[in-house]
Amino acid sequence: MSLRFVLGKLLRALLTLVLAVTFVFVVLRMSGDPVTQMLPDDTPASVVADYRQMWGLDRPLPEQYARYVAGILHGDFGFSFRDDRPALDVVLERVPLSLELGLTALALTIVLGIGGGILAALKRGTSVDHATMAMTIMGHSMPNFFLGILLILLFAMTWRILPSSGVGTWKHLILPAVTLGTSYAATVARFTRSSLLEVLNQPFMRTARAKGVPFRRRILGHALPNAGIPIVTVVGLRLGALIGGAVVVEPVFAWPGVGQLLVNAVAFRDLAIVQTIVLLIAVTMVVVNFMVDITYGWLDPRIRVDSGEATA
């Protein structure tokens, strides 16, 4: 890994973060005044002005922005209007729950998505393939909130075998994780299938057969590593969204994670919270992207940045 490569990546990452933070900062302030949103309609104008002054909202936008950025550099992410606590604390205490849900869903996505994709590719053109692909279309097209509500109706209301909302036991995890995991598994399955199909027709797969390599070894040892890059890309996208939580699924199942916090904070114009969450998501995305880039090089030596190998 060359220094130049790492520096370039870091610079781009920084630019991404600055853009994300700036965009959210400006748009949030243009979209409405948080003070009038929070206070009752008949609040005297002087009280409103006092609140404005207290939160620094009476200052010109550039000054507010400068203060905000300076604060971040000192580890101060602003105060939550609603909780009257540091925004970072409020957000961070929600992260473990979102991770718990997100990682479970991701595991499900990987197992179902890659497994289904491999199966469909190997059984190409058969009923297994058609059935798998039909399911992925369903998974794609069914909105998360709809699938969530459907699952609640069936498992929580009709059969009463799983809780419909909240946290606590592993049982609470099942419905939201299935809702979140299956929809993305459809995407992963389609990518896995098409990229594997392409690889299976490559000449080197015939070489492996001619060499007498057993079927499993041909698929796992030769085909999958070559089909890996598109799969890693789509899984990486999902991984980046992990900490940000599930904005749709968490509210449906009353799962008190970052996603639910974000939805509430936006509705309440809790500026510091929204800004902090967006920054957190941006950082995760940047880190995951970097990891994905490294994985590319590990999967495919042809795009490895530092090829210190002897060439001939």
Place this chain on the structure above:
Amino acid sequence: MTVSVLTRKGAGSTGALPVQPRPVESRGGTARATAAEPVLAIESLTIGTGAVDLVIDVSFQVAPGETLCLVGESGCGKSLTCLAAMGLLAEPVRRRAGSVRLAGTELTSLGDRRLREIRGRDMAMIFQDPVASLNPVQRVGRQVAEALVVHEGLSMRSAMRRAIELLDRVGIARPDERANAYPHQLSGGMCQRVMIAMALACRPKLIVADEATTALDVTTQAQILKLMKTLQDETGTAMIFVTHDLSVVAEIADRVAVMYSGRIVETGPVDALFDHPAHPYTRGLMDCRLHALSAANGRLAAIGGTVPRPAARPIGCAFRPRCPRADARCETLPELRRLFGAQTAACHFPGAAR
């Protein structure tokens, strides 16, 4: 029988004809080769897809240490014949009839598992595009070693040691370093050497080389041919060499089988075929060589027309529409008949002058 004996044109190919000692089995020509127990015996092989036959009633044998060249234009069924011999035909193309025996073992009735155990161990294949035929994300040493892991149950470590020896043997300098290279870091010729090392790994009885030198530039091609010949002399492996390049044939073949539109139209020892090709198609091929120029009044000869599509083969001899000698008799299919020595041809007018 009157035969117009054409002198072999082009001193270049004459000079390049095999003069080096051959392994005992094949020395003394084909009479011996066919008498010895063949390594590979293909009988009445027919391959097709849908309603179309792509290879029809093909039979030939390869003796230990012998090199048989399969010659013909693209699409005549050479490669399919090889894939069928290896049991590597892929749907929707299927073997419809015929038998393939490797050292006495009938392969067509073997299950997938037994066949897989034989592939890579008793018979190995080398393909046309060496770079694409190697796994791009695996180090080449490992790919050579895999054959040993799979067939001889070696650990990857000891297999790697053997793989480095093999790379050394196929003329790769600094084999211990190169074993760690990926295919894209090596040249085409180097990759073909790796493929050869892979094929040799388990000391197969038969190596099938499908256009193994076609994708390489001329100098590399010569090096690879020389390497294969040397290795064959050392190991006594039988070889099928598919090519459409007659200078390669002159370089490496003991015996030649010429295919046209799915059938073998002529077979014989390489000298006989070059000296007096009996089938008009073989003669056409010979005339198409660049150094045959002078004989055709300074003009480059070509066989008029194109190979018929397998679905639209003419009745009788498939070469009939392009043949200068054809008449009404050619509407019945000529059988492959023995002419003189070990030479056979499927023509009603073998060796006839134009």
